[in-house]
Amino acid sequence: PAYVAADHVAPSRPGRVTGKVVDGRAVQLSWAAAHDARGVRSYAIQQGGVGIHVVGGAQTATVVTGLRPGTRYAFTVRAQDAAGNLSPASTPVRLTTPGADDHRGTTPTGFDVVSRHTAGSYYLDLSWDPPRVDGVITEYQIRLDGDTDSSLVWGGTPPAGRAHHSLYAGQKAGETHRVRLRARLPDGTWGGFSAERTVTTGH
CATH class of the missing domain: 2.60.40.10 (Immunoglobulins)
Structure with a gap:
């Protein structure tokens, strides 16, 4: 050849x-x-x-x-x-594009955060319902305590239905964290932020 x-x-x-x-x-x-x-x-x-x-x-x-x-x-x-x-x-x-963008339908809903203690460390277990949009959402931005942003990216097609993710939260009990997240929409823009949740480690 x-x-x-x-x-x-x-x-x-x-x-x-x-x-x-x-x-x-x-x-x-x-x-x-x-x-x-x-x-x-x-x-x-x-x-x-x-x-x-x-x-x-x-x-x-x-x-x-x-x-x-x-x-x-x-x-x-x-x-x-x-x-x-x-x-x-x-x-x-x-x-x-013409019209008014009210951000309805672009926000993760049913957002919930609970503290979990495993092997000496605390984790924040996040769960939410993805926005209902045309197309697949593969990326989220998680905002912790109002200033620290981390990206959550699914390599392939994300699982259908409710989404779950865990954040490491250190080894101290009694620390309070504020968490909210938003989705990268199929058009490449960011959707609206979810409601903010407050959770305290060890509670």
Whole structure:
């Protein structure tokens, strides 16, 4: 068989990206094709640096759905070749969907936190119902005591139904913590924060 050299060269940056609003939940994007010595396999649409949509390499336009009314977006396009090399991001297209964003439906609900003591350490056991949105939520931001943020990211498809996560809370009893969280929505933006819960270790 003929020897095929490994491909380490990324496609060129997609050019002339334009966009127009379709309605409060969709926009149309178009761009000039990127170039690659072995062909462009796909284009990734990103919003705020987060991948939200993928189309085939023969396409130079798409409609992005699942957006929220009254929300500012910054879309970029990156080309990918068969070897997985990603082009630089295109210049951003900034669009604002019409309507009012009331954040309803984007907030985790039924949020509950309990303290647990195991092997000399305290943990905060979190449970919540994910927001009901179009698409899958794979990332949450957990805010502890009003200032410390940690990310919770599921590698694959998260389990259906109620979500659970544990935070390490040290070895001292009687320490009070405040916790709330929010979801990274399928459109790449952050949803509203859950209600804040207060829990004391050892109680």
